[in-house]
Amino acid sequence: xxxxxxxxxxxxxxxxxxxxxxxxxxxxxxxxxxxxxxxxxxxxxxxxxxxxxxxxxxxxxxxxxxxxxxxxxxxxxxxxxxxxxxxxxxxxxxxxxxxxxxxxxxxxxxxxxxxxxxxxxxxxxxxxxxxxxxxxxxxxxxxxxxxxxxxxxxxxxxxxxxxxxxxxxxxxxxxxxxxxxxxxxxxxxxxxxxxxxxxxxxxxxxxxxxxxxxxxxxxxxxxxxxxxxxxxxxxxxxxxxxxxxxxxxxxxxxxxxxxxxxxxxxxxxxxxxxxxxxxxxxxxxxxxxxxxxxxxxxxxxxxxxxxxxxxxxxxxxxxxxxxxxxxxxxxxxxxxxxxxxxxxxxxxxxxxxxxxxxxxxxxxxxxxxxxxxxxxxxxxxxxxxxxxxxxxxxxxxxxxxxxxxxx
Amino acid sequence: xxxxxxxxxxxxxxxxxxxxxxxxxxxxxxxxxxxxxxxxxxxxxxxxxxxxxxxxxxxxxxxxxxxxxxxxxxxxxxxxxxxxxxxxxxxxxxxxxxxxxxxxxxxxxxxxxxxxxxxxxxxxxxxxxxxxxxxxxxxxxxxxxxxxxxxxxxxxxxxxxxxxxxxxxxxxxxxxxxxxxxxxxxxxxxxxxxxxxxxxxxxxxxxxxxxxxxxxxxxxxxxxxxxxxxxxxxxxxxxxxxxxxxxxxxxxxxxxxxxxxxxxxxxxxx
Numbered sequence: 001x002x003x004x005x006x007x008x009x010x011x012x013x014x015x016x017x018x019x020x021x022x023x024x025x026x027x028x029x030x031x032x033x034x035x036x037x038x039x040x041x042x043x044x045x046x047x048x049x050x051x052x053x054x055x056x057x058x059x060x061x062x063x064x065x066x067x068x069x070x071x072x073x074x075x076x077x078x079x080x081x082x083x084x085x086x087x088x089x090x091x092x093x094x095x096x097x098x099x100x101x102x103x104x105x106x107x108x109x110x111x112x113x114x115x116x117x118x119x120x121x122x123x124x125x126x127x128x129x130x131x132x133x134x135x136x137x138x139x140x141x142x143x144x145x146x147x148x149x150x151x152x153x154x155x156x157x158x159x160x161x162x163x164x165x166x167x168x169x170x171x172x173x174x175x176x177x178x179x180x181x182x183x184x185x186x187x188x189x190x191x192x193x194x195x196x197x198x199x200x201x202x203x204x205x206x207x208x209x210x211x212x213x214x215x216x217x218x219x220x221x222x223x224x225x226x227x228x229x230x231x232x233x234x235x236x237x238x239x240x241x242x243x244x245x246x247x248x249x250x251x252x253x254x255x256x257x258x259x260x261x262x263x264x265x266x267x268x269x270x271x272x273x274x275x276x277x278x279x280x281x282x283x284x285x286x287x288x289x290x291x292x293x294x295x296x297x298x299x300x301x302x303x304x305x306x307x308x309x310x311x312x313x314x315x316x317x318x319x320x321x322x323x324x325x326x327x328x329x330x331x332x333x334x335x336x337x338x339x340x341x342x343x344x345x346x347x348x349x350x351x352x353x354x355x356x357x358x359x360x361x362x363x364x365x366x367x368x369x370x371x372x373x374x375x376x377x378x379x380x381x382x383x384x385x386x387x388x389x390x391x392x393x394x395x396x397x398x399x400x401x402x403x404x405x406x407x
Numbered sequence: 408x409x410x411x412x413x414x415x416x417x418x419x420x421x422x423x424x425x426x427x428x429x430x431x432x433x434x435x436x437x438x439x440x441x442x443x444x445x446x447x448x449x450x451x452x453x454x455x456x457x458x459x460x461x462x463x464x465x466x467x468x469x470x471x472x473x474x475x476x477x478x479x480x481x482x483x484x485x486x487x488x489x490x491x492x493x494x495x496x497x498x499x500x501x502x503x504x505x506x507x508x509x510x511x512x513x514x515x516x517x518x519x520x521x522x523x524x525x526x527x528x529x530x531x532x533x534x535x536x537x538x539x540x541x542x543x544x545x546x547x548x549x550x551x552x553x554x555x556x557x558x559x560x561x562x563x564x565x566x567x568x569x570x571x572x573x574x575x576x577x578x579x580x581x582x583x584x585x586x587x588x589x590x591x592x593x594x595x596x597x598x599x600x601x602x603x604x605x606x607x608x609x610x611x612x613x614x615x616x617x618x619x620x621x622x623x624x625x626x627x628x629x630x631x632x633x634x635x636x637x638x639x640x641x642x643x644x645x646x647x648x649x650x651x652x653x654x655x656x657x658x659x660x661x662x663x664x665x666x667x668x669x670x671x672x673x674x675x676x677x
Contacts, residue, residue: 303409305496311412329410330435330497337410365497366439368413391421391436392429 003106007271016267019096025264031060032088034074043091086126109274111145111266141292145269152272160231167239172198186286210245217249236265287317296343296407320375331367366390381405422460438497446528453487470494535569536677560589576606
């Protein structure tokens, strides 16, 4: 593989950048600083240095700014949140770039805690600005990143279920994954749970606070892990940079379990995924069912060489954001589209019909339609059906149907 | 209900079918034409230009090769229609068999019947020039003597209708005149009379003047007036009225487009 392969864990507070060749991880605050007097942008230590000197203005909470369409006025110029994120990513990617010696990016996987279409679109827009071809950029959830990190480890780590606590500023999350070996293919299911018992990491700075935090985590661990069997329990997030403050919690989780700490786990998982994209044949031959992946297969009834069949448009385990397809069909028989939604549980399989309402009436097989299928989230399919007519014989109209289907 | 998956066909130069005045840009459209216009398909439609279109534009070199080999071998040209239909899977096997039977029945017709069928087909397409040629060929044929009066009258009648379609009222009158000689139907007489109304320069022959009663004249005049009034209320006239209500720039552009369209349609009829 030629070029840099990078995995990024992009959060509102910190960003972890993991790189392969040179194998290194950078952890920088998700802030960007703009020089008041010239068009220069800084990240990491430089950003704080310029702010302290007084010639720079620092901007934080970049992801929130993008999602809420926030703006910042620096040196009399108004910058949109997206622009700030763009400049941050540009400067952040220069860190591995400089070390590798100005090589192009061959693969970039960005892991984010929440898969929001707006954020994902914005990240791809940033990739365009950075002149990284879109096919080299992928966005995954923290859950998926967790799966890839675990599955890249030795088999004994994932032979049973794997649990993980992620303790960051003002957020405490629990992840769990399980490998199911099927006859045809292995399936990995993973879930995330946002825990209510959150606290600010500042409390760890004094002994009393740390003790309370330890108690909170212990009770969480007891409630969640119970006496279940885990092949491994992982700890990640800034809160676990040190575990000295949580002796009770550590005792609890270490009892008959292997425990590992990896603070840049999401970036490492994203890097594993990015490296896998570089291979012709995947090193992870499993169906991944988790946040960001479809939980049902969507197919369409078609006629193929005189025989009825199903055309799979998106399969369970596909990345919903990337599962877009555009196909042309000629309609025969009743003017409607019949989708089959097949979740993992075969009993929940169902048919969804979309009638071609208000489409012009034409002889059979003289209506060509273009079906564009996409997903606005992992549970919502969006079908756009456009009338393409039948050449000059039956000219196309402007008729179009847009329908959302809950999977 | 079902959907037929369309293969990607990167057509950059659509194929023009002169007889129909349309361009086709997919294998589905080609199949539709073959299936719905068998007489056109049987009339040397699958030529080298179409085979080239199939190969280069539809990106179906295998099918094109098969057709070329068939053509070169001098085999039954009708079979090429089925080769295309079977390769494209646009019609079911049952429908292809049905078409095979239809084409077979055409081929079983005697020469005059088949020629009339072809001529009628061009007439339905409003290709009046081509239709007239076909009808006249039937009348010129050495088999003329074997044609029944009824059949001959129908041919002359259709020639008359074709000439009327291209506004050659004089020739239309002469053709209806011939038709009347064979069928003596008042319907034919009605058309002759109405042609003289449409073109006052045409004179009704004396023999018809005595054959048409005053009552018939009044009725046929009323019928024609009704038809003309209906036409005046038609969509085409409404569009022209709307066009002339627009500002001069749009009006001129619209009129130019309309006249070009009329010219194209008229040339196609010839």
